Amino acid sequence: MNAPVLSAGRVRPAAPVPHDRALTPLQVIREMGRNPIAAFGIHAYQERYIYSRNWVQDFMLVGDPDGIRYVLLDNAANYHKSIQFQRLTRPALGNGLVNAEGASWRFQRRVTAPMFQPRHIADFAALMREAAETMLERWSHLAQGAEIDAADEMMQLTYAIISRTLFSNDVTMQYGKMSEALAVYLETQGKVSVARTLGLPNWFPTPDNLRARGPLKFFRGELMGLIARRKAQLAADPASARHDFLDLLLTTRDPEGGALFGEAEVFDNVLTFIFAGHETTSNALAWTLYLLSLHPDSDARAAAEAAASSDIASLVYTRMVLEEAMRLYPPAPIISRDSVGEDTLGGFKIRPKTSIMISPWVLHRHRKLWTDPDYFDPERFAPGRREKIHRFAYLPFGAGPRVCIGMGFALQEATIILSSILRRYRLELVPGFPVEPLARLTLRPRHGVKMRVFRR
Numbered sequence: 001m002n003a004p005v006l007s008a009g010r011v012r013p014a015a016p017v018p019h020d021r022a023l024t025p026l027q028v029i030r031e032m033g034r035n036p037i038a039a040f041g042i043h044a045y046q047e048r049y050i051y052s053r054n055w056v057q058d059f060m061l062v063g064d065p066d067g068i069r070y071v072l073l074d075n076a077a078n079y080h081k082s083i084q085f086q087r088l089t090r091p092a093l094g095n096g097l098v099n100a101e102g103a104s105w106r107f108q109r110r111v112t113a114p115m116f117q118p119r120h121i122a123d124f125a126a127l128m129r130e131a132a133e134t135m136l137e138r139w140s141h142l143a144q145g146a147e148i149d150a151a152d153e154m155m156q157l158t159y160a161i162i163s164r165t166l167f168s169n170d171v172t173m174q175y176g177k178m179s180e181a182l183a184v185y186l187e188t189q190g191k192v193s194v195a196r197t198l199g200l201p202n203w204f205p206t207p208d209n210l211r212a213r214g215p216l217k218f219f220r221g222e223l224m225g226l227i228a229r230r231k232a233q234l235a236a237d238p239a240s241a242r243h244d245f246l247d248l249l250l251t252t253r254d255p256e257g258g259a260l261f262g263e264a265e266v267f268d269n270v271l272t273f274i275f276a277g278h279e280t281t282s283n284a285l286a287w288t289l290y291l292l293s294l295h296p297d298s299d300a301r302a303a304a305e306a307a308a309s310s311d312i313a314s315l316v317y318t319r320m321v322l323e324e325a326m327r328l329y330p331p332a333p334i335i336s337r338d339s340v341g342e343d344t345l346g347g348f349k350i351r352p353k354t355s356i357m358i359s360p361w362v363l364h365r366h367r368k369l370w371t372d373p374d375y376f377d378p379e380r381f382a383p384g385r386r387e388k389i390h391r392f393a394y395l396p397f398g399a400g401p402r403v404c405i406g407m408g409f410a411l412q413e414a415t416i417i418l419s420s421i422l423r424r425y426r427l428e429l430v431p432g433f434p435v436e437p438l439a440r441l442t443l444r445p446r447h448g449v450k451m452r453v454f455r456r
């Protein structure tokens with residue numbers, strides 16, 4: 001059951017009901033392909049560790065915050081990005097920051113980190129506000145109660161913002177074509193399949209791999225053009241430098257050795273930051289708007305706060321709402337690692353190449369960690385209560401050395417966009433619209449989120 005359910009006067013937002021019997025390995029693979037978050041049984045939400053061995057791999061789901069801390073931080077060197085994750089993302093994102101390991105990862109992180117320092121992010125606030133206002137100006141021409149797809153609107157807006165802030169608006173990939181290509185890529189590559197579990201390479205002509213070729217060709221064609229144009233500009237006139245993210249990728253030298261990024265590394269990171277930098281934030285916002293439409297009191301309180309101030313630091317309730325929305329609908333629902341060497345975790349002996357899964361989706365709804373885990377309650381994140389949440393029990397942005405580099409950027413952007421919308425509009429879910437969370441690398445609403453827009 002996915003639709004919101006009214007129980008004892010409270011709304012349970014859309015989520016698959018965990019099944020109460022163990023699935024066979026084949027059923028798990030099938031369910032993982034359909035929708036991974038529907039594959040978890042009730043035990044996953046109750047146990048601290050679930051360990052299993054099958055004919056393909058040793059596997060462990062970790063739901064213990066201390067165990068998660070161990071994997072992501074204390075012994076992070078022994079837990080690399082998983083092969084499964086790499087198979088899903090490598091065809092598009094290559095060896096960019098999300099996928100790289102070791103010295104290559106350290107170099108890429110060092111080069112890209114300055115762009116995401118708080119001072120730099122604060123400079124982006126005006127561009128973020130401007131982009132949000134452009135969307136709202138378009139909405140102002142809509143009739144009262146007109147229908148929009150909030151998921152699509154948020155995607156369009158966050159895409160415009162990533163293009164403006166990191167690439168000085170030079171990304172010429174048209175939104176419609178880009179989002180269609182991205183949707184096909186995620187649908188065909190962003191899931192576990194039998195072919196992938198068996199380790200077939202991505203060039204193998206399965207129907208999914210064949211369908212993914214179009215989007216990959218499109219991304220390559222569009223972005224290689226962007227990179228080549230910028231390189232030529234910089235070479236012809238170094239004073240034309242915009243000092244944006246693309247310039248940074250093209251001109252920063254590794255402090256250890258002085259090397260520049262190669263062409264492949266620049267391309268991989270351009271695509272990595274376009275994708276990682278807009279799709280997740282967009283989904284966070286779409287889920288937030290959905291939740292607010294189910295909870296008019298929270299909606300009214302956040303709207304009143306937005307009307308009183310636009311200063312980000314004073315939008316405390318807005319931030320609580322966003323954090324609670326990312327608890328219920330974490331835009332990155334699964335974080336996975338593979339063990340490199342032997343280890344012991346939660347009393348279990350871990351062999352090399354064991355697949356370790358940490359699922360923010362499961363963790364954020366864990367029966368032992370949260371009260372009424374399936375219900376929306378922003379008060380969990382109220383100042384004073386927020387600090388009592390275990391750092392490794394709430395992981396929308398991951399943790400440890402691989403923590404999301406764009407966390408500050410995303411939180412600022414989401415706060416600006418949400419408060420700008422709420423100040424002027426109230427959004428109502430179209431009655432009966434089937435909202436369904438679907439995990440495809442990110443957590444997307446399968447059919448979008450159809451909403452009616454009302455001026456306040």
Ligand code: HEM
Nearest residue numbers: 098276277280281284331332396397398402404405406410
């Ligand atoms: C609400 C929005 C966002 C969410 C929920 C989110 C979530 C995450 C998570 C969970 C990880 C860690 C994955 C792992 O440990 O395996 C991550 C990494 C990453 N994120 Fe985000 N992200 C968001 C926004 C952004 C933005 C705005 C950018 C860039 C502008 C970005 C760029 C990245 C990159 C490049 C990494 C890889 C970092 C590394 O491995 O060193 N993300 N993100």
